[in-house]
Amino acid sequence: MTSSTRSPRRTIATALALAAGSALALTGTTTAHAAPKAQPVESAPIAKGLYQSSYSERNDVLWATTAVGRPPVTSSSLVKLDPETLKVEAVVTPPVTDAATGALEAVYGVAVDDEHNTVWTTNTRNNSVAVYSQKTGEHLATFPNVAHAREIVVDEVHNTAWASGFGDGTVVGFDTKTLKEKKRVTVEGTGPTGLAVNRLTGTVYAADLNNDQIIAVSPWSQTPRLIPTGDGPISIALSRTGLTAYTADQTAGTLSEVSLLTGKVTKTVPTGAGALSVATDARSGKVVVANRTAATVTVVDPWKGQVVRTVATGTNPNHVEIADGVAYVTEKSGTGPNGEDTIHRIKVGK
Numbered sequence: 001m002t003s004s005t006r007s008p009r010r011t012i013a014t015a016l017a018l019a020a021g022s023a024l025a026l027t028g029t030t031t032a033h034a035a036p037k038a039q040p041v042e043s044a045p046i047a048k049g050l051y052q053s054s055y056s057e058r059n060d061v062l063w064a065t066t067a068v069g070r071p072p073v074t075s076s077s078l079v080k081l082d083p084e085t086l087k088v089e090a091v092v093t094p095p096v097t098d099a100a101t102g103a104l105e106a107v108y109g110v111a112v113d114d115e116h117n118t119v120w121t122t123n124t125r126n127n128s129v130a131v132y133s134q135k136t137g138e139h140l141a142t143f144p145n146v147a148h149a150r151e152i153v154v155d156e157v158h159n160t161a162w163a164s165g166f167g168d169g170t171v172v173g174f175d176t177k178t179l180k181e182k183k184r185v186t187v188e189g190t191g192p193t194g195l196a197v198n199r200l201t202g203t204v205y206a207a208d209l210n211n212d213q214i215i216a217v218s219p220w221s222q223t224p225r226l227i228p229t230g231d232g233p234i235s236i237a238l239s240r241t242g243l244t245a246y247t248a249d250q251t252a253g254t255l256s257e258v259s260l261l262t263g264k265v266t267k268t269v270p271t272g273a274g275a276l277s278v279a280t281d282a283r284s285g286k287v288v289v290a291n292r293t294a295a296t297v298t299v300v301d302p303w304k305g306q307v308v309r310t311v312a313t314g315t316n317p318n319h320v321e322i323a324d325g326v327a328y329v330t331e332k333s334g335t336g337p338n339g340e341d342t343i344h345r346i347k348v349g350k
Helices: none
Strands: 015-017 025-027 043-047 050-056 061-068 075-081 088-092 096-098 109-113 118-123 128-133 139-143 149-155 160-165 170-175 180-186 192-197 204-208 213-217 225-228 233-238 244-249 254-259 264-270 275-280 287-291 296-301 306-312 317-323 326-331 341-347
Touching (some): 043 061, 043 075, 050 326, 050 341, 061 341, 109 160, 118 149, 118 160, 128 149, 128 160, 128 170, 149 192, 160 204, 170 192, 192 244, 204 233, 204 244, 213 233, 264 306, 275 317, 296 317
Parallel strands (some): 050 109, 192 233, 233 275
Antiparallel strands (some): 043 341, 050 061, 061 075, 075 088, 109 118, 149 160, 170 180, 192 204, 204 213, 213 225, 233 244, 244 275, 254 264, 275 287, 326 341
């Protein structure tokens, strides 16, 4: 999910605890004096098969996805984390799709919808998209026919969740109120991967890994706009104004800055081999790239067109999500005490 300006944080009175099955257990009690908040940690092992994360401002939690192995995938979960301590607060198990093998509707991409208190996932192996309740963990719906569904992003203003179908060149929109498909655009020969949405205009932008371009889909048109970008774009983010797009270019190991007004690349910044995920910081305007092959995260000043900080991670950083000036980076190193993958907290800075 691409970072954006969010609604004011709300306080919740109940705590969520670990629960079996596909629902969360609600606990607790109110006390006269709240316990001191635990200090933030820089990194923590979470689970095997960690993929993406998405921050909920409404609930002040970080949702992450895990999936292990090839079909039939029997180990997958939607994990709820404290964004400060990175402790697991709850685990949601996706529905079983095959009782004989125990295969699950494994989750990979993730994005929260704080307007409707839900969390959306892409179920890549099942060619589908699903939505869950943030409050209870209940599985609310599954939407089929999104070929190799890779990423998802939510436009809370226009009540739309957009998913990328890498397998057949589609960008699909779902109504977040009615939970029904409402728009599908196919561009033959393309491979949509990462997504970003302009919540003012409702336009969604998809990185096209196959053709070194951005696919711009307006909610009001069936004809997408195609905008050139760097070599091997796999992830995309927007500037605070929504006038500039940034792509993480996996093949080139670069960040491309693209003017959405002129449709031209205005800057190219080397970030590291295997640039895989990009996000913008709504506070500072800086851009953060996770470089999978280089095992680094780079912070880029887009005005100077320069890398201002490089942070070494474990091997295979996979995804970056930014909230409140902190970048949450999932890493698929398997270096936890029991082979778990790790999440890092990295302050972006001013």
